[in-house]
Amino acid sequence: MAANLVGEKLAQATAILDELGVDLWMIVARESDVLGDPSLPLVVGTSVTWESFFFISRSGERLAIVGTGDVENIKQTGAWDEIIGYVQGPTTALLDALERFDPRQIALNYAPDNNMADGLTFGMYLKLREMLGKTRFWERIISGEPIASRVRGRKSDEEIRRIRASIATTNEIWEQLEEWIRPGASEREIAEFMHEQLNRRGLSSAWDWNYCPSVTAGPNSPIGHAGPADVTLERGQLLSLDFGVLQDEYCSDMQRTFYLLAEGETEAPAPVERGFRIISGIIRAAADALKPGVAGWEVDQVCREAFAREGITEWGFALGHQMGRSVHDGGTLLGPRWERYGRQPYGIVEENEVYTLEIGMTVPGYGWLSLEDDVVVTANGCEFLCEPQTKPILIG
Amino acid sequence: MAANLVGEKLAQATAILDELGVDLWMIVARESDVLGDPSLPLVVGTSVTWESFFFISRSGERLAIVGTGDVENIKQTGAWDEIIGYVQGPTTALLDALERFDPRQIALNYAPDNNMADGLTFGMYLKLREMLGKTRFWERIISGEPIASRVRGRKSDEEIRRIRASIATTNEIWEQLEEWIRPGASEREIAEFMHEQLNRRGLSSAWDWNYCPSVTAGPNSPIGHAGPADVTLERGQLLSLDFGVLQDEYCSDMQRTFYLLAEGETEAPAPVERGFRIISGIIRAAADALKPGVAGWEVDQVCREAFAREGITEWGFALGHQMGRSVHDGGTLLGPRWERYGRQPYGIVEENEVYTLEIGMTVPGYGWLSLEDDVVVTANGCEFLCEPQTKPILIG
Numbered sequence: 001m002a003a004n005l006v007g008e009k010l011a012q013a014t015a016i017l018d019e020l021g022v023d024l025w026m027i028v029a030r031e032s033d034v035l036g037d038p039s040l041p042l043v044v045g046t047s048v049t050w051e052s053f054f055f056i057s058r059s060g061e062r063l064a065i066v067g068t069g070d071v072e073n074i075k076q077t078g079a080w081d082e083i084i085g086y087v088q089g090p091t092t093a094l095l096d097a098l099e100r101f102d103p104r105q106i107a108l109n110y111a112p113d114n115n116m117a118d119g120l121t122f123g124m125y126l127k128l129r130e131m132l133g134k135t136r137f138w139e140r141i142i143s144g145e146p147i148a149s150r151v152r153g154r155k156s157d158e159e160i161r162r163i164r165a166s167i168a169t170t171n172e173i174w175e176q177l178e179e180w181i182r183p184g185a186s187e188r189e190i191a192e193f194m195h196e197q198l199n200r201r202g203l204s205s206a207w208d209w210n211y212c213p214s215v216t217a218g219p220n221s222p223i224g225h226a227g228p229a230d231v232t233l234e235r236g237q238l239l240s241l242d243f244g245v246l247q248d249e250y251c252s253d254m255q256r257t258f259y260l261l262a263e264g265e266t267e268a269p270a271p272v273e274r275g276f277r278i279i280s281g282i283i284r285a286a287a288d289a290l291k292p293g294v295a296g297w298e299v300d301q302v303c304r305e306a307f308a309r310e311g312i313t314e315w316g317f318a319l320g321h322q323m324g325r326s327v328h329d330g331g332t333l334l335g336p337r338w339e340r341y342g343r344q345p346y347g348i349v350e351e352n353e354v355y356t357l358e359i360g361m362t363v364p365g366y367g368w369l370s371l372e373d374d375v376v377v378t379a380n381g382c383e384f385l386c387e388p389q390t391k392p393i394l395i396g
Numbered sequence: 397m398a399a400n401l402v403g404e405k406l407a408q409a410t411a412i413l414d415e416l417g418v419d420l421w422m423i424v425a426r427e428s429d430v431l432g433d434p435s436l437p438l439v440v441g442t443s444v445t446w447e448s449f450f451f452i453s454r455s456g457e458r459l460a461i462v463g464t465g466d467v468e469n470i471k472q473t474g475a476w477d478e479i480i481g482y483v484q485g486p487t488t489a490l491l492d493a494l495e496r497f498d499p500r501q502i503a504l505n506y507a508p509d510n511n512m513a514d515g516l517t518f519g520m521y522l523k524l525r526e527m528l529g530k531t532r533f534w535e536r537i538i539s540g541e542p543i544a545s546r547v548r549g550r551k552s553d554e555e556i557r558r559i560r561a562s563i564a565t566t567n568e569i570w571e572q573l574e575e576w577i578r579p580g581a582s583e584r585e586i587a588e589f590m591h592e593q594l595n596r597r598g599l600s601s602a603w604d605w606n607y608c609p610s611v612t613a614g615p616n617s618p619i620g621h622a623g624p625a626d627v628t629l630e631r632g633q634l635l636s637l638d639f640g641v642l643q644d645e646y647c648s649d650m651q652r653t654f655y656l657l658a659e660g661e662t663e664a665p666a667p668v669e670r671g672f673r674i675i676s677g678i679i680r681a682a683a684d685a686l687k688p689g690v691a692g693w694e695v696d697q698v699c700r701e702a703f704a705r706e707g708i709t710e711w712g713f714a715l716g717h718q719m720g721r722s723v724h725d726g727g728t729l730l731g732p733r734w735e736r737y738g739r740q741p742y743g744i745v746e747e748n749e750v751y752t753l754e755i756g757m758t759v760p761g762y763g764w765l766s767l768e769d770d771v772v773v774t775a776n777g778c779e780f781l782c783e784p785q786t787k788p789i790l791i792g
Binding site: 030031033034035036037038046047049050051067068069072073076086087088089090091108110111112113114115116117118119120121122123124125126127130199202207208210211316317326327328330338339340342 | 426427429430431432433434442443445446447463464465469472482483484485486487504506507508509510511512513514515516517518519520521522523526595598603604606607618712713722723724726734735736738
C-alpha cells in the first residue's frame with residue numbers, strides 16, 4: 001500500500017481520536033498474515049510476525065513496538081517514525097511506552113457486533129491482562145470500536161478513487177460477459193469465464209474465489225453464497241451474478257441480471273419487466289433515503305416496506321453493507337434490527353462512507369432477479385458509483 | 397480445498413478429541429475472509445459471512461449453524477452433513493444444539509501463546525458470554541488449544557504430499573535464479589525476478605509479498621523481514637534469500653545462500669567456507685536432535701550451544717517453526733524459552749509435524765549467510781523434505 005494512503009488514514013485516525021476525546025488507540029497484532037487486525041492494513045500498511053503494539057495518540061504521536069525482525073519492514077512503510085524492536089519480549093517496552101504516554105484511555109479493537117473493529121483475539125486479551133492487569137493502565141482500557149469503525153468507514157479521496165477504478169474494471173467484465181454468454185452454458189462455465197477475466201487482469205475476486213461470482217441460472221438453482229452448480233442456462237431464463245473484483249487493494253461488489261430471450265421474443269416478458277421495475281425502484285428509493293444522519297435500519301426499512309407493499313417475499317438479508325478494502329467493510333449496516341446484525345443497523349450514516357444497495361426476488365418460472373449497486377454518501381445524500389441497472393440486459 | 401482433505405482432518409479431529417477426552421470442539425467464525433479462525437480452512441474448508449458455529453464431537457458428529465446465505469456453501473464442501481441455517485439470529489439454534497449434545501467440555505479456540513489456536517476474537521467471546529453466560533454450558537468452556545494445535549500440527553498424507561510439491565517448485569525457482577543471477581543486480585531486481593517466477597506459475601508467496609523473498613545482498617543490507625532495497629550485488633559477496641511458495645494451499649519456506657566469485661576466484665574464500673561448515677553443521681546437528689518426545693526448546697538449544705562454542709553472535713530468533721497451510725504453522729516451536737515465544741518452546745515434538753530449521757550468521761566483509769531447510773518428524777527422528785544446502789552455490 002502506498003505510504004501516502006497509510007499517511008491519509010493515520011491523519012484521519014488522529015483527528016477521530018480528538019473528535020472522540022480518546023488519548024490512545026493501541027492496535028495489537030501477531031502473525032497478521034494469518035489473523036491480523038483489520039485496521040492494520042489501513043494504518044500500518046504491512047504485516048507483522050511477532051507480537052506487535054501500535055500506538056496512535058490523540059496528539060499525533062506514532063510508536064510501534066515490534067520484534068526486531070519486523071523493524072525494517074515497519075520502517076519501510078515510511079509512516080512510523082518511532083519504532084522499538086525487541087528481542088526477548090515486548091513487556092518492558094510496552095510498559096515504558098504506556099508510562100511515557102500515560103493515556104487516560106487506551107482503546108483496543110474489540111467489538112461484539114462489529115467484526116471489522118474486533119481484531120483483538122481472546123488469547124491476546126488474556127496475555128495483555130497478564131502484562132497490564134496489575135498496573136493502573138488496565139482500568140483505562142475501552143473498546144476502540146468507534147475509532148476503528150470511523151477510520152474504516154470514512155473513505156479518503158484516494159480510497160474512493162480506487163473503489164471507482166475497481167467498479168470500472170467490473171463494468172468492463174460485465175460487458176465481456178454480455179458478449180460471451182449463450183444458452184447452454186452451465187453455471188460452472190460462467191464462473192470460469194469470470195475467473196478467466198480476473199486472471200487475465202492479474203486481479204483477485206472481492207470475496208472467496210469459490211463463490212465470487214455466485215451464479216444463479218434459471219429457476220432451478222440454489223441462491224446465496226453458493227459455488228456454481230452444473231445447472232445449465234436456457235433461453236427464456238434469468239441469469240443473475242453477484243461479483244466483485246479486488247484491485248489495488250480495494251473492492252467492488254455488484255449484482256447484474258441478464259435475460260436470455262426465448263425464440264421469437266424481442267423483449268423480456270411482463271413478469272420479468274415488472275420484477276425489474278420493483279427491484280430497481282426500491283434501490284432508487286433506498287438511495288433517496290440514504291444520507292448523513294439517518295440510522296442504517298431506516299434505509300433498510302424502505303426496502304422492507306416496499307416488499308410488503310408489493311406482496312413479495314421479504315428480503316432475508318440486509319439491504320446494504322459498507323464496502324472498501326473489504327467487501328463487507330463493517331460498521332454501520334443498512335440492515336434490519338435482527339439479532340444476527342447486532343448493533344450494526346443502529347449505526348448512523350456518515351459522509352464518505354461507501355455502501356452497496358442490493359436486493360433480489362424470485363420471478364416464478366424465470367429465475368432469480370437481483371441487482372446491486374455501489375454508492376458513496378455525500379454531504380446531503382448519496383451518489384451512485386456505477387450506472388444503476390434498471391432493465392434486463394437482453395441476450396439475443 | 398478438496399473435500400477429502402477436509403475429511404482427513406475432520407477424522408483426525410475426532411480422534412484427537414477422543415485422545416484428550418474432550419466432548420466437543422466448537423469453532424466460531426464470522427466474515428472469515430477478513431479474520432477467520434485458522435482452523436476453519438482445515439476442518440471446514442470454506443469461508444463464512446455471518447456468525448457461524450461448527451460443532452465437532454468426540455463421537456464423530458458434525459453440525460454447522462450458519463446464516464442461511466452460507467448454507468449452500470457449507471453443503472458444497474461435502475464434509476458437513478447437518479447444517480442449520482438461520483435468518484434472524486443464531487442463539488436459539490446454538491442453545492438447542494448444546495442441549496442436544498450436552499457436552500461435558502466445550503473447547504473454544506483461544507490461546508494466549510499460540511496464535512494458530514487463537515481464532516476466537518474478544519468481541520465474539522463477549523457475545524458468546526451474552527448468549528451462554530446464564531446457562532450451565534458457560535462453565536464447561538475450556539481452551540481448545542491442544543485440539544487446534546494437534547489438528548494443525550499432525551500432517552496427513554495429503555498435506556505432506558502438497559508440502560513436498562511446494563518444495564519441489566521452490567527448488568525449480570532456486571535453479572532459475574542460479575542461472576539468472578549476475579553482479580550488478582539490485583535486491584529489488586532479484587525480488588522482482590522471484591515474483592515473476594511466482595506469477596508465471598500462478599502461485600502466491602508463502603508470506604507477505606513485500607518481503608517474500610527477503611533478499612540480503614552483500615555486507616551492507618538490512619536483515620530481517622525487510623523488503624528488498626536498492627543495494628546492488630557485487631562480485632566477492634554473499635547473496636542470501638528467504639523465500640517460499642504457496643501452492644495448492646500449502647507452503648514451503650527455505651533460505652539459500654549464493655556466493656559470487658570475485659575475479660580470479662574459483663572457489664569461495666575461507667571465511668565463507670567456514671561459515672557454511674558451521675551453519676550447515678548446526679542444522680545437521682539440530683536435525684539429529686529432532687524426534688518425537690523432545691521439547692521444542694531442547695532442539696533449539698543445540699543451535700545456541702554451537703553458536704557459543706564457535707564464538708559467534710547468538711541467533712536472535714527461533715531455530716525453527718512448523719510449516720504447512722501457513723508458513724508459521726503455530727504450536728510447538730523449536731525456539732528458546734524467551735518471553736516473546738510464550739509456551740510454544742515447551743511443546744513436545746510429535747510425529748508428522750513439519751518444521752523449518754533455519755539459522756544464519758554474518759561473514760564479515762562478505763555478507764549474510766543463512767540456510768533454511770524443511771523436515772518432517774518421523775517415528776524415530778526426522779527426514780529432510782529438501783536436499784539440505786551444505787556449500788555455497790557459486791556464481792561464476
